[in-house]
Amino acid sequence: MYHAIAERPAPATRALSVTPGAFAEQMALLGARGFTPVTTARLAYAWRTGAPLPERPVLITFDDGYEGVHRHALPVLAEHSFAATLFVSTGWLRGRYETGGAPDTMLDWDQVREVAAAGLEIGGHSHTHPQLDQLADGPLRGEAGRCREILGRELGAEPVSFAYPYGYSTRRVRRAVRAAGFAQALAVGNALACRTKGPYALERMTVRRTTGLAEFGRLVAGRGLLRSFAGDRALTKGYAVIRRARRTVTVVRTAGQGGPGGW
Template identity: 30%
Template sequence: MKAINRAILPLALALAVALGGIAVRGVRAVSANAPAEPDGIELPIVMYHHVLKEQARLNKYTISPDEFRSDMEYLKTEGYTPIVIADLLAYVEEGAPLPERPVMITFDDGYESFHEYVFPILQEYDFKAVYSIVGRYADQYSAVDDHHIRYSHSTWNELREMRDSGLVEIQNHSYNLHENQNGRHGSMRKSGEGLAAYQTMLEEDLGKLQDECAAFLDWTPTCFTYPFGQISKEALPVIQGMGFSAALTCEEKLNYITGDPEQLYHLRRFNRPHGTSFQTILERARK
């Protein structure tokens, strides 16, 4: 028996080492030191602003039409399906399924370059996007003939055309809070401003754009996009009370959608600057 044991021992040790290696690899996969997998459905949201062809004008908030097309081609190749706020609400409120790889394309400010360059590419790929507009600019450029792709904003007629396509979801970026003026930064509460006065101001400003969208587009926005991403803690109960079901921020992180409706008031987005593809942004975010 001792001889047999001595013969078997090296084999047993070798087997133990082999199994140990497997066990170690298994432990690494679920190690307490490893980052936990987030709960929920991963939803990357990309934030664009302006699109121009002039290379000299490309910057942190302005990309070229070719760059945008390249991003869309990447999403198509990788099997992503662009969704809008309505899809998130259907998932949370009705249990409607989301696509296997959802992504959200958002554009802020309402530049006319969206209609000129972005909308045709969305039509080509049959992709949906969220377009957050500033009401005062829509009024201004609907009333004048002064249109230049560098600075003009979409008119109500253009907004209606894109809305009717079923590809562009119009959302509320304030009526006239997309400026830092008179001590106010975006939609934030000013220093020393009374809470009641602040709430009235915000309700009147956002409500004016809500009314104009209903009148011009037969549509009432469901999402508030914070100007400059500047969040005031006093704003949340106001937008909830006004009937908004979601809000877009500028916090650059991935979202993991769990079905909690409160989560939709803090949707996070990655800014897409010139020279850095959405693919690169996603790869960095997952590290």
């Protein structure tokens, strides 16, 4: 899971950014080790139908829709003939749907169309990038549905894959994403994707600015995950308790006012 690809990212995106040089080295490592990148849609289709996958499949995904994906990542992917999936928050992209709040320079719609024309899958990442589990049912449905509607209108085909903003979801969120028409969705989890998790809770590993090439090599081989992400998992468990408490308070306050399937 990548975010911004940039030499000088905005402070808000720096930790989760990767330099163009580091990204190029990581893609070269995948090629040298015989990995074959596939799109999220292809992986999900294979797991649903039993269609074959390459011997060493890997997902390359980008969240949010930063301009550096077009400027820096796209040429590297083209050099290796690599597939990838770009998940965009439609209200963060530059253009007529822009809602503000984006933490760095984002893609515009012409660039998104160029990325799609280059063969990358374009997926949904909500409209305004909220914490979906903290929304009431109506706004939650709107975030997923509006994102899919706009992408379909702009690209000529509605997206089938979704990535949860901040990587977090609940059963209620997953139901809403499925009801909006998405066939599969990605979380974070910092673990290898596992078919038994089902199509709406596929896990990914975070690539950061501090991820060195040796560590990257271990991660894609499925080694060293506990060591690399121990701090993340501890924080995630604690934050999950906080999120559930916040949601409970919200439900109680609004109480008087007017699950996803498997493969």
